[in-house]
Amino acid sequence: MKQNRYDDEAFFSKYSQMNRSVQGLAGAGEWHTLQPMLPDFEGKAVLDLGCGFGWHCQYAIEHGAASVVGVDISEKMLAVAREKTSGEIKYVCSPIEEVEFAEGSFDAVISSLAFHYLASFDEIARKVWTWLKPGGDFVFSAEHPVFTAQGSQDWQRDAQGMIEHFPVDNYFYSGRREANFLGETVIKYHRTLTDYFSALLQNGFEIRGVAEPQPSAEMLASVEGMQDELRRPMMLIVAARKTPA
Amino acid sequence: MKQNRYDDEAFFSKYSQMNRSVQGLAGAGEWHTLQPMLPDFEGKAVLDLGCGFGWHCQYAIEHGAASVVGVDISEKMLAVAREKTSGEIKYVCSPIEEVEFAEGSFDAVISSLAFHYLASFDEIARKVWTWLKPGGDFVFSAEHPVFTAQGSQDWQRDAQGMIEHFPVDNYFYSGRREANFLGETVIKYHRTLTDYFSALLQNGFEIRGVAEPQPSAEMLASVEGMQDELRRPMMLIVAARKTPA
Numbered sequence: 001m002k003q004n005r006y007d008d009e010a011f012f013s014k015y016s017q018m019n020r021s022v023q024g025l026a027g028a029g030e031w032h033t034l035q036p037m038l039p040d041f042e043g044k045a046v047l048d049l050g051c052g053f054g055w056h057c058q059y060a061i062e063h064g065a066a067s068v069v070g071v072d073i074s075e076k077m078l079a080v081a082r083e084k085t086s087g088e089i090k091y092v093c094s095p096i097e098e099v100e101f102a103e104g105s106f107d108a109v110i111s112s113l114a115f116h117y118l119a120s121f122d123e124i125a126r127k128v129w130t131w132l133k134p135g136g137d138f139v140f141s142a143e144h145p146v147f148t149a150q151g152s153q154d155w156q157r158d159a160q161g162m163i164e165h166f167p168v169d170n171y172f173y174s175g176r177r178e179a180n181f182l183g184e185t186v187i188k189y190h191r192t193l194t195d196y197f198s199a200l201l202q203n204g205f206e207i208r209g210v211a212e213p214q215p216s217a218e219m220l221a222s223v224e225g226m227q228d229e230l231r232r233p234m235m236l237i238v239a240a241r242k243t244p245a
Numbered sequence: 246m247k248q249n250r251y252d253d254e255a256f257f258s259k260y261s262q263m264n265r266s267v268q269g270l271a272g273a274g275e276w277h278t279l280q281p282m283l284p285d286f287e288g289k290a291v292l293d294l295g296c297g298f299g300w301h302c303q304y305a306i307e308h309g310a311a312s313v314v315g316v317d318i319s320e321k322m323l324a325v326a327r328e329k330t331s332g333e334i335k336y337v338c339s340p341i342e343e344v345e346f347a348e349g350s351f352d353a354v355i356s357s358l359a360f361h362y363l364a365s366f367d368e369i370a371r372k373v374w375t376w377l378k379p380g381g382d383f384v385f386s387a388e389h390p391v392f393t394a395q396g397s398q399d400w401q402r403d404a405q406g407m408i409e410h411f412p413v414d415n416y417f418y419s420g421r422r423e424a425n426f427l428g429e430t431v432i433k434y435h436r437t438l439t440d441y442f443s444a445l446l447q448n449g450f451e452i453r454g455v456a457e458p459q460p461s462a463e464m465l466a467s468v469e470g471m472q473d474e475l476r477r478p479m480m481l482i483v484a485a486r487k488t489p490a
Contacts, residue, residue, distance in 0.1 A: 146413055165412035168391055172459050172475040197455035207452040210442035214417050230417040
């Protein structure tokens with residue numbers, strides 16, 4: 001059974017109150033970095049893996065996508081997505097690991113902060129390669145290896161509770177971690193940078209862009225504690241392309 | 246004046262006693278990872294930036310390179326290199342930042358653990374692109390952003406001196422750090438993964454391979470404390486290629 005925290009009532013309720021849930025893309029600290037790395041969606045067949053509330057699906061539709069499929073494990077998330085986003089989007093309730101599409105179904109596959117929930121990135125990279133048309137784009141964000149390595153995902157603090165630094169440990173032990181997110185235990189999978197890049201390169205992707213998003217100047221100025229996000233990387237965004245035939 | 250620690254008598258003496266100095270490539274923990282990422286040197290014009298004792302230059306010559314140029318800031322290092330390695334290798338004593346070559350001079354540019362001493366990676370990536378022939382290879386190792394971020398390059402230890410974890414801090418503040426290496430203060434430059442990859446991609450390189458070397462099974466079994474190197478990444482190796490014309 002794949003982990004489905006988002007259908008847990010308490011977790012879902014807390015997630016629904018996060019800025020990124022209430023304000024959508026504008027409330028996501030990485031959006032200003034992710035947006036320019038996305039491909040031109042005009043006329044494209046787009047797949048979003050781990051679509052959640054459907055914000056990225058909606059963005060693709062609004063930017064001219066011919067078709068958009070959003071996949072998510074959580075019925076609760078998709079219920080909100082269906083209500084809040086365009087009826088043109090097709091939502092599929094399924095674990096990302098179990099969904100199947102025909103070869104060459106999509107021009108672009110995107111995924112926002114979902115892959116650190118998957119036990120194997122190599123497997124999904126191989127599938128995405130198959131599902132993409134030659135020259136198709138694959139753009140995803142995931143939690144950064146620095147952020148996932150040790151497991152606690154929490155700062156090292158002194159006796160007064162002040163942040164000292166961010167702890168990295170067990171970096172080369174890729175695999176399962178138990179993290180605390182919104183007060184709940186969540187299973188995540190740490191992998192190294194090498195794991196991510198090797199899976200992409202060995203499966204026939206070309207690397208087009210790499211970014212570790214930083215909070216925008218606006219967020220740095222207005223959100224308390226946001227300055228601390230300059231002390232550690234929390235996310236990794238990669239733009240890749242299936243090598244044209 | 247560029248930093249030249251290797252011409253400092255005490256530092257040079259200590260560096261000369263390191264495994265990688267005594268045993269050469271076999272004594273370098275990352276060699277088993279770097280070696281398969283190097284291009285075929287047969288008939289190639291090769292440049293090594295920060296060549297030190299010339300081990301990699303010698304490897305290139307022994308693997309059929311038509312010509313090899315090694316650049317290093319330290320006269321002391323080059324004196325040893327000239328004595329121990331092939332007379333076919335041309336050594337140039339210069340800071341990496343100040344050396345100049347004609348456009349399209351080389352088929353391959355390599356660099357081992359030198360770029361974290363340079364204030365700008367973007368500048369050297371741009372130059373290397375110019376010096377390479379179209380389709381030429383650029384393979385380098387540098388200290389890992391996780392290793393350089395906080396600055397001390399030392400473990401967080403408990404009151405008994407036991408390792409707790411490795412500290413990351415100030416990750417997004419790229420730039421100068423004062424690290425301790427062999428008991429001496431050394432100036433290094435931290436940069437993020439994004440800094441490395443963006444400089445390569447924006448200057449027209451294709452990414453061919455990414456690796457974070459781990460100690461070999463043999464080293465893990467035979468060298469005390471080597472297991473701890475699985476807890477943090479210390480080096481980053483990137484294989485890139487100048488996009489063919």
